[in-house]
Amino acid sequence: MARIVIAGAGAIGCFVGGLLAASGAPVSLWGRARILDPIRRDGLRLSDFGGLDLSVGEEWLQLSEDAAVLSDAAVVLVCVKSAATESIAAEIAARAPEAAPVISLQNGIDNADRLRRLLPGRDVRAGMVPFNVVPRGPAHWHRATSGDIVLEAGPGDLAARLSVPGLTLRGSRDIAAVQWGKLLLNLTNALNALSGLTLRDQLLDRDWRRLIADQMAEALAVLRAAGIRVAPPTPAPARLLPHLLRLPTPLFTRIAAQMLTIDPAARTSMAYDLEAGRGTEIDQLQGAIVALVARGGPPAPICAAVAERLQRAVAEGQRRPHLGPDQIRP
Ligand SMILES: NC(=O)C1=CN([C@@H]2O[C@H](COP(=O)(O)OP(=O)(O)OC[C@H]3O[C@@H](n4cnc5c(N)ncnc54)[C@H](OP(=O)(O)O)[C@@H]3O)[C@@H](O)[C@H]2O)C=CC1
Numbered sequence: 027m028a029r030i031v032i033a034g035a036g037a038i039g040c041f042v043g044g045l046l047a048a049s050g051a052p053v054s055l056w057g058r059a060r061i062l063d064p065i066r067r068d069g070l071r072l073s074d075f076g077g078l079d080l081s082v083g084e085e086w087l088q089l090s091e092d093a094a095v096l097s098d099a100a101v102v103l104v105c106v107k108s109a110a111t112e113s114i115a116a117e118i119a120a121r122a123p124e125a126a127p128v129i130s131l132q133n134g135i136d137n138a139d140r141l142r143r144l145l146p147g148r149d150v151r152a153g154m155v156p157f158n159v160v161p162r163g164p165a166h167w168h169r170a171t172s173g174d175i176v177l178e179a180g181p182g183d184l185a186a187r188l189s190v191p192g193l194t195l196r197g198s199r200d201i202a203a204v205q206w207g208k209l210l211l212n213l214t215n216a217l218n219a220l221s222g223l224t225l226r227d228q229l230l231d232r233d234w235r236r237l238i239a240d241q242m243a244e245a246l247a248v249l250r251a252a253g254i255r256v257a258p259p260t261p262a263p264a265r266l267l268p269h270l271l272r273l274p275t276p277l278f279t280r281i282a283a284q285m286l287t288i289d290p291a292a293r294t295s296m297a298y299d300l301e302a303g304r305g306t307e308i309d310q311l312q313g314a315i316v317a318l319v320a321r322g323g324p325p326a327p328i329c330a331a332v333a334e335r336l337q338r339a340v341a342e343g344q345r346r347p348h349l350g351p352d353q354i355r356p
């Protein structure tokens with residue numbers, strides 16, 4: 027039977043795939059045994075900070091460590107970290123039906139283009155996942171913030187077909203602006219990883235917010251100079267975000283309440299990668315801004331310093347560095 031295949035069952039893949047399966051869609055989770063075995067044993071549990079608590083029994087999911095599951099794909103959702111994009115594309119090229127759309131649910135700007143290059147003639151779309159998903163237990167994934175997934179517009183109504191209770195996708199004709207807007211928020215991922223703090227505690231600290239804001243303002247100047255439009259998944263427009271972040275904490279907590287609608291334990295995906303000793307997506311995030319600077323943009327010393335500090339933490343095996351903002355700011 028034609029299936030939705032999750033290529034890379036981790037935080038995003040298990041959560042999105044689990045919600046699709048819970049709605050009755052045929053879903054295959056293709057991933058590692060360390061992720062799939064606990065699901066085989068306990069079933070998949072999904073929860074969120076809004077009160078969702080759902081068990082998806084193994085009978086609702088096909089679980090496989092084998093890329094052969096791609097041969098039944100009606101749609102492929104690419105949910106691996108950016109470093110694995112090429113190897114996943116090679117498996118899709120070899121095994122998935124040509125008619126199956128391939129959707130990147132990855133952070134960063136260039137994953138869909140990298141997939142497109144290796145999958146010529148296929149319907150490849152960029153997607154943007156605004157929410158954060160964290161592990162709560164071996165087979166338990168928890169959505170810690172909210173928002174709808176945005177999908178690059180194209181033939182057929184893929185966004186509507188993939189929207190199910192608890193998961194809404196909407197189409198966009200300017201996915202590049204949406205992705206750059208998400209990248210603006212994702213610049214915080216490295217600061218969160220280096221701080222060792224939860225996102226909420228970090229956002230409640232004005233010194234951290236000043237560094238987050240200064241880095242964001244720097245990136246916005248680089249993007250403006252490059253003529254790149256930015257549409258972040260926030261109620262406030264991009265140009266106001268640094269100003270909001272710099273407000274004194276009592277005012278910030280009142281005016282930017284939505285930014286704090288976040289599970290108290292949430293940390294960014296890069297914090298989990300650093301802690302687990304996995305590769306990070308720093309080259310796709312701060313690296314994208316630094317690359318624009320190299321092509322003649324205005325300077326971005328904070329983005330460069332954050333990238334350098336994160337790479338040092340990786341090289342030195344510092345998994346939860348607990349740095350303060352002054353130890354990072356250039
Ligand atoms: N987590 C989050 O809250 C958010 C993440 N994102 C983005 O979504 C994307 C996915 O992130 P996330 O879900 O956190 O990533 P995870 O690392 O949790 O999940 C990806 C999984 O895919 C596995 N994988 C990689 N290559 C293969 C392969 N060839 N065959 C089978 N499995 C494979 C990985 O295993 P291994 O580690 O062994 O390679 C890992 O278990 C990233 O681009 C991220 O930035 C976007 C919004 C929020």
Ligand SMILES: CC(C)(CO)C(=O)C(=O)O
Binds near residue numbers: 155157212
């Ligand atoms: C936390 C969030 C949603 C934004 O920085 C994210 O994209 C991640 O954890 O990678």
